[in-house]
Amino acid sequence: MHPLLAFSPEVAHARNTGAPIVALESTIISHGMPYPQNVQMAREVEQIIRDGGAVPATIAIIDGRICIGLSEAQLEQLGTAPDAMKVSRRDLPYVLSQSKLGATTVAATMICAELAGIKVFVTGGIGGVHRGAETSFDISADLQELAQTSVAVVCAGVKSILDIGLTLEYLETHGVPVLSVGQRGFPAFFTRESGFHADFQLDTPAEQAAFIHAKWRLGLKGGVVVSNPVPEADAMPREEIDRITEQALQEAAAGGISGKQVTPFLLGRIKELTGGRSLATNIALVKHNARVGAALAAAMLAHPEA
Numbered sequence: 001m002h003p004l005l006a007f008s009p010e011v012a013h014a015r016n017t018g019a020p021i022v023a024l025e026s027t028i029i030s031h032g033m034p035y036p037q038n039v040q041m042a043r044e045v046e047q048i049i050r051d052g053g054a055v056p057a058t059i060a061i062i063d064g065r066i067c068i069g070l071s072e073a074q075l076e077q078l079g080t081a082p083d084a085m086k087v088s089r090r091d092l093p094y095v096l097s098q099s100k101l102g103a104t105t106v107a108a109t110m111i112c113a114e115l116a117g118i119k120v121f122v123t124g125g126i127g128g129v130h131r132g133a134e135t136s137f138d139i140s141a142d143l144q145e146l147a148q149t150s151v152a153v154v155c156a157g158v159k160s161i162l163d164i165g166l167t168l169e170y171l172e173t174h175g176v177p178v179l180s181v182g183q184r185g186f187p188a189f190f191t192r193e194s195g196f197h198a199d200f201q202l203d204t205p206a207e208q209a210a211f212i213h214a215k216w217r218l219g220l221k222g223g224v225v226v227s228n229p230v231p232e233a234d235a236m237p238r239e240e241i242d243r244i245t246e247q248a249l250q251e252a253a254a255g256g257i258s259g260k261q262v263t264p265f266l267l268g269r270i271k272e273l274t275g276g277r278s279l280a281t282n283i284a285l286v287k288h289n290a291r292v293g294a295a296l297a298a299a300m301l302a303h304p305e306a
Contacts, residue, residue, distance in 0.1 A: 052294025
């Protein structure tokens, strides 16, 4: 295996025994939620994946190595360290070569998962085309990674802080299929519906696995988005979240916030404006994605490609 990879004992055992493995990002721990909810969420999501018959592999950069699977102490370190870097594709060489503490975004987690031979990755939501991208050119590296890195990404769509229509157009242009689970509509993270449709609705893990295997057997490299809406009981009203998002976006612009700082600021401000309800929704949707991801990882092994 790659010399920069370090497998936890649990993940190493899963690899040796052929058990299904699900990759998890770490930026959601370091930058996506406050402490201690972030670490508690990470532990609970890992347990949900275990309960679903798969092995969780949370990924982070620690001491110059790509850690595939983290210990309790490492989860705590990521959840409390003020200097953890948010690591995307461009940042990986720096963080590794300088032995910095790095939390992986969707893009970096996909790269590391593919290096480790892991084909299913669970996250909250993917990045996308930011509003105003026609002048700022602010497009998440997640989208380009989906176009070239062959990992299936289970998510709750993209956040309403983004331009969802342009995000889906970008994915279509780059040949990235967008599946939906349980509905045709493409979800918008906090809400079940965005007003846009996914490309194909495939509700069962076996159907999703067959689709993914068929794509890669054709030699069509790149990821697959498996969009899984937040459970109805945990979803926020679309009108409310749209109104609050607009307010947070205006405040970010007025404060000169840009680049990597935009998403953490917006999520934090939305949490404040919703009295913490958005954080509860965020945690619920990640847990729901973990259940779908564990089932998909098992189905990928049960119905292997020819």
